[in-house]
Amino acid sequence: NAGVTQTPKFQVLKTGQSMTLQCAQDMNHEYMSWYRQDPGMGLRLIHYSVGAGITDQGEVPNGYNVSRSTTEDFPLRLLSAAPSQTSVYFCASSYSNRGSQETQYFGPGTRLLVL
Amino acid sequence: AQSVTQLDSHVSVSEGTPVLLRCNYSSSYSPSLFWYVQHPNKGLQLLLKYTSAATLVKGINGFEAEFKKSETSFHLTKPSAHMSDAAEYFCVVRLSGGSYIPTFGRGTSLIVHP
Numbered sequence: 001n002a003g004v005t006q007t008p009k010f011q012v013l014k015t016g017q018s019m020t021l022q023c024a025q026d027m028n029h030e031y032m033s034w035y036r037q038d039p040g041m042g043l044r045l046i047h048y049s050v051g052a053g054i055t056d057q058g059e060v061p062n063g064y065n066v067s068r069s070t071t072e073d074f075p076l077r078l079l080s081a082a083p084s085q086t087s088v089y090f091c092a093s094s095y096s097n098r099g100s101q102e103t104q105y106f107g108p109g110t111r112l113l114v115l
Numbered sequence: 116a117q118s119v120t121q122l123d124s125h126v127s128v129s130e131g132t133p134v135l136l137r138c139n140y141s142s143s144y145s146p147s148l149f150w151y152v153q154h155p156n157k158g159l160q161l162l163l164k165y166t167s168a169a170t171l172v173k174g175i176n177g178f179e180a181e182f183k184k185s186e187t188s189f190h191l192t193k194p195s196a197h198m199s200d201a202a203e204y205f206c207v208v209r210l211s212g213g214s215y216i217p218t219f220g221r222g223t224s225l226i227v228h229p
Contacts (some may be wrong), residue, residue, distance in 0.1 A: 004158075040124070040221060040222075042219040043219040045217075048216070058216070090158060092159075102209075103149070103164065104159075104217065106151075106158035107158050108157060108158045109158055
């Protein structure tokens with residue numbers, strides 16, 4: 001199993017540009033989520049999905065869109081990039097979200113720089 | 116509501132000495148607690164988790180943590196630090212009742228000196 005994969009590894013954008021961060025998992029996990037990591041802030045939840053066709057907002061959803069058309073894929077879209085979105089983005093998945101004991105599996109991250 | 120506080124942003128130890136990374140939580144329900152490790156430029160990896168089966172939890176690479184309900188703590192320890200332990204460590208809480216959305220601490224950077 002490849003686990004959780006993310007592309008690209010690194011991206012530079014100009015203010016106002018849009019882009020999609022890709023996330024895929026091959027573990028048949030129901031629950032997927034996107035986080036951003038900023039220095040001294042830990043990980044903050046952007047959006048999450050409890051299954052194909054179902055998404056919901058996390059702590060910091062503004063400026064981001066998601067969709068979940070398949071179990072495997074959970075892309076994150078930046079609609080109009082801003083310098084405040086410069087961050088490292090992590091995708092994570094777990095078997096379900098129906099129990100607190102579920103372990104999350106993380107991708108390697110995408111480093112985004114917005115100029 | 117749930118929250119988690121990692122009491123130290125940085126911990127510095129010498130190789131071969133004990134490691135203590137502190138984590139306090141608050142929650143209205145019985146929590147599940149996790150420690151994740153993040154090596155430089157890598158994703159997060161599970162070290163260990165508490166799920167009410169036993170209060171002393173053993174994880175990978177010689178780490179362990181003890182759940183203390185009376186102190187609302189879940190501190191991470193290791194008897195002898197290794198250079199490869201240098202990383203960022205995150206304490207995470209998830210409630211057993213509710214949305215199960217995890218809450219992350221801000222992280223503790225472990226520095227290991229030779």
